[in-house]
Amino acid sequence: MCADTTTAPDYKDTVFLPETDFPMRAGLPQREPEWLDRWARIGIYDRLREKAAGRPPFTLHDGPPYANGHLHIGHALNKILKDFIVRSQQMLGRDARYVPGWDCHGLPIEWKIEEQYRAKGLNKDDVDVVAFRQECRKFAEGWIDIQREEFKRLGVTGNWADPYLTMDFHAEAVIADEFMKFLMNGTLYQGSKPVMWSPVEKTALAEAEVEYHDHTSHQIWVKFPVVAAGAFPDAEACLHTEALAASVVIWTTTPWTIPQNRAVAYSPEIAYGLYRVEAVAENSSAKVGETVILADMLAEGIFKSARVEGFARVRGVSAGELGGLVLAHPFRGLEGSAGEWDFDVPMLPGDHVTEDAGTGFVHTAPSHGDDDYQLGLKFNLPMTYNVLEDGSYRPDLPIFGGQVIITPEGKEGPANVEVIKALARSGALLAKGKLKHSYPHSWRSKAPLIYRNTPQWFVAIDALLNDGMGEHGDTIRARALRSIEELVKFTPVSGRNRLHSMMEARPDWVLSRQRAWGVPLTCFVKKGAKPTDPDFLLKDPAVNARITAAFEENGADVWYVQGFKDQILQGLHDPSDYEQIYDVLDVWFDSGSTHAFVLRDRPDGSADGLADLYLEGTDQHRGWFHSSMLQACGTKGRAPYRGVLTHGFTLDEKGMKMSKSLGNTVAPQQVIDEYGADILRLWVAQSDFTVDLRIGKEILKGTADSYRRLRNTMRYMLGALSGFTDAERVAPAEMPELERWVLHRLAELDTEVRRGYAAYDFQGVFQKLFTFCTSDLSAFYFDIRKDALYCDGPASLRRRAARTVMDLVFHRLTTWLAPILVFTMEDVWLSRFPGADSSVHLLDIPETPADWRDEPLAAKWATIRQVRRAVTAALEVQRTAKVIGASLEAAPVVHVAEPEVLAALKSVNFAEICITSDLQLTGDPEPTEAFRLPEVPGVGVVFERAEGEKCERCWQYLPDVGSHAHPGTCARCNQVLG
Known part of the structure; x- marks a missing residue:
């Protein structure tokens, strides 16, 4: 602030410049581990529990990740969001407990051990099952230790010393006990129905373990010959003349299911016709003169696929006629079939039949599809057991015995092609082709899945319950729907409809898995x-x-x-x-039961066994949220949670899904090593977590820039508050208007921050605080008050008021931001308040007096700031033209048209606000040469130079400079120097 001159003393040492050891460069990657060690040493989490005794509880129940690999960016997003919530709820005055947990059983871990066995040439089935399970346990233990440290490195607080594990003996006992409640309440049953099956893993899979990828399938159009008209008179007419040789045509993308066909379904709502083939192209499988029955809307496309060049519609076929038809299986009488398929195939009405694609008829194999199974139940169709657990046909199945559908490597076996060849030999193949479509795959092996009929254990979700817990319904489904509708708050609200529609339509819950590592049934x-x-x-x-x-x-x-x-x-x-x-239980039953052995049984659980919040990714509507709901509705009578929050997935900067093969993954440790965990946390806070989030190098650079600006604000306050004591404090009523305006902003923000944290709107909280720091403080308040802070005397009311306000701002900003920037705010706090046991994370957000709010004052200062923009813009023109070097060289004349605005400006030191040495306000009309800012109407600024000499201490240009005892000073600086 001091000029280098030979005619006046150097006043640099007399100016109260900010003093702080708080470094400009954060050095987060190196310094953050020091804070982690310190928190562990002083026992932050346990001290918070002691402090919070008697407070209203808040319990966020942790959805358990699998203990089988390093964390990915989705894990980081999830745990950081949970930490935002736990820390903010604690600082808002709750007893916010967080017990981290791990899912330890199930296929992901078992699969890793099997891979190790295969690498050694061993067979899992040759190993004692208890020994195998112990290897799985040991594998999980190793990864729990690794993941725990990785989670802690993110700055996540919680009871890391005593997490919950689904493989703990007590947890396994409770999971079994919860299962036996379904055994006793009558909802458990063994049924034989088609389930999603992995031939590679040789087990049924839950919906949450299924993912969909593009897959190229065979598609075939197959003729089922009409052999009888049944008892329907109308059908007899259909069989006269050329119709007697008619076939009903089906379309399927799973040729391997044809040997299991037991019916063909039609829709009474679809218009069908009898068609005659009149001309065919070379290599067509169709025959001139043959007749087929098809949906009218689809006929043209079918004939095109069959390379039929000419066809005629003979007449329409009614639903009554179709219902009376009896068909032959396409393999009836085929050489080598040994009579396996010499049965009649009925035509049955089905609600699931549409004319969106195919032929208007649906090939029905009750053992290999849910719609097929339901139709089979309705009409008592026989089930087949032709497909074994490894995805091969039973050895004694004629023609196809032993053929594999999906190989152990997850590739297509020969079964589809062999079925197509047999159809061609039987004359039943009308057309064939390939189709690329979305198809279910195992999320673990990435191999295609099949629907396979197999005996499994189910929970009947529509069975009536007489368990004395019927307040919210008498069936599991009814209780779940009522919970979703009335008992659970969803963030975002779209989650409600998603879970509700899933629960409305879901079938009975398949509990059993044909694996070794899990809690047995x-x-x-x-x-x-x-x-x-x-x-x-x-x-x-x-x-x-x-x-x-x-x-x-x-x-x-x-x-x-x-x-x-x-x-x-x-x-x-x-x-x-x-x-x-x-059989072992579906791992989703394990995690769905966690409310019982964590919330209900642990001393740090919850008194009523319910969680205030479950927080996971949006895929958990069909995963953990779903299974927890089903499980608790059967054993508690309601949902185990009062709130559900969902976040999106992580994508790269272009919005692409992350993939190792694409090389676009971002590992948490990679970000931490380069920037620090606080930058990763800030990325989460700046993002809208309710949709998919993008992350990458450029985004992280922008996040780091925001961090630097925020850090500079905190650093400036630390410097400006150096040596501040309570003796300096000024009561709000004695403060200048500018300080009282800052207090008003603090009161406004306090309401907004509390409301934002309560609503889990971290993006909104951070945006408001960031704008306050950069716009209200750094670019406005600090800019104006630098002169008073640096050059006023220590006893000056203006300086004392500014430091008082900055102290109040400091306490609020550090606590408001502590849940987000856990490391930085600790660093900021300890830079000012060092102490062996001191920590910002042991504090609550301070109460802010309601009477700090002053809406009329805020409105007045909004006007003042608006006019100030016009003045600073006018001075910037002069600075750019190099007419002046600094705004203190100016003494502009400001023309203001509105009398109310002019009065407001005259009631304050507007020159001080505009950081000019002098300033004249006038209601006179603007001269032509006046600078105008379009967005500030009624204000014109005429540039004038400040009169007088430059004060060598404060750099203001004033007429009295040089007329005081201290050379080269103004009256104010002369007085301060004494």
Whole structure:
């Protein structure tokens, strides 16, 4: 602030410049681990629990990640959002507990162990199941330790010393006990129906374990010959003359299901016709003169695919006629079929049949599709068991025995092609081709899936429950829908409709998996009994209690120890009368049960066993949110959560899905190593997490720039507050208007920040605070008050008021931003308030007096700032033209048309506000040469130079400079120097 001159003393040491050791460069990658060590040393999380005793609780229940690999950017997004919430709720006055957890059972971990076995040339099935399970446990333990440190490195607070694990003995005991509640309430049953099946992993998969990718399938058009008209008179007419040789044509993209066909479905709402082929192209499979029945809307496209060049519509075919037709299976009488397909194929009406694609008829294999299965139930169609667990046909199936649909490597086997060849030999193939479409794949092996009929264990979600928990409904589905409609708050609200529509349409819950690593289905079935028999399942509370106790003591591995059945049933039932079930529970049942062994059972859970919030990615509407809802509605009578928050997926900067093969992944550790975890956290805060989020080098550069600007604001305050004590404080009523305006802004922001944090609107909170720091403080308030802070005397009311306000701003900004920038705000706080046990994270957001709000004052200063913009813009023109070097060289004349605005400007020191040495306000009309800013109408600025000499201490140009005891100073500076 001091000029270099030989005619006046150097006053540099007399100016109160900001003093701080807070570094301009953050050095986050190197310094953040120091804060982590410090927090661990002083026991921040435990101290917060002690401090919060008696407060209203807030429980965010952690959705457990799988313990099987390093964290990806989606993990970081999820955990950082959770940390924002836990920390902000704590600082808002709640007892915000956070117990991190891990999902430890299931296919992802088991698959890793199997890969290790295959690499060594070993077969999992040759290993003792308990030994195998122990290897899975050890694998999970190793990754839990790694992931725990990676999560902590993100600055996430929580009970890391005692997380929950689904493989803990108590957890396994509770999961089994929760399963046995379904056993006892009558909703558990064994059924044989088609489920999504992975031939590679040899197990059923849950919907949440399925992902859809483009896949090229065979598509075929197949003729089912009409062999009889049944009992319908109208159908007899259809069989006269050329129609007697007619065929009904179906279309499918799964040729391998044709051997399992047991019906053809039609729609009474579709118009059908009988068509005759009149001309065909070379290599067409169609024959001139043959007749086929098709949906009228689709006929032209079908004939084009069949290379038919001429055709005629003979007449329409009514639903009544179709309902009376009896068809032959296309393999009837085929050489080598051994009579396997010599049965009649009925025509059946189906609501699922449309004319959107295909032929208007649907080939129906009840064992290999849900619509097919439902139609089979309705009309008592037989189920088939032709496809084995490895995706091959049973060895004794004629013609196709042993053929593989999906190979162990996840590739297409020969089954589809062999079926197509057999159709061609039988004369039933009208056309064939290839189709690229979205197709289900295993999220683990990435291999295509099939629908396969297999005995599985289900929970009936529409079964009536007499469990005394019917307040919200008498079935699991009813309770779930009521919970979604009335008991749960969704953020964003679109999540409500998504989960509701899924729950409305979902089938019964498939619980069983044919794997080894998991909690077993702890039940016994009567030997020789059928699943429909009343005594098929052993339902005995005493047996259940023994199982739970055994799991509590030794974990679920004991289920697989020789003699366990005898031990459990001895003295209660004859063990030889029962068979033990060895399937394991779907891991979604494990994670769906976490509310019981975390929220209900832990001392740091919740009093009512409910969570205030579940927070996961939007895919968990069909995953954890879904399974937790089903599980709790069966055992608690309602949803286990009061709130659900969902976030989007992470994409690269171009909006592309991240993929290692594309090389566009962003690893959390990579960002931390370059920028620090606070930059990653700031990226989350600046993003709209309710939609998909983009991240990449340029985005992170922008985030780092925002961070630097914010850090500079905090650094300036630290410097300006150096040596501040309570003795300097000024009461709000004694402060100048500018300071009272800042207090008004703090009161406004306090309301907005609290409301934003309560609504989980972190983007809104940060944007408001960032704008306040950069626009209200750095570009306005700090800019104006530098002169008073640097050059006024320590006893000056203006300077004391400014430092008082800055202290109040400091306490609020550090706590408002602490949930987001955990490391930086700790650094800022300790730079001012060092102490062995000090931490900003032990504080609450300070209460802000409501009487700081002053709307009339705020309106007045909004006007003042608007006019100031016109003045600074006018001076910038002169600076650009090099007429002046600094605004203090100016003394502009400001013409103001509105009397009210002019009065407001005259009531303050407007020259000080505009950082000019002098300034004249006038209501006279603007001269032609006046500078005008279009967005500030009624204001014109005429540039004038300031009169007088430059004060060598404050740099203002004033007429009195040089007339005081201290050479080269103005009156104010002379007085300060004494």
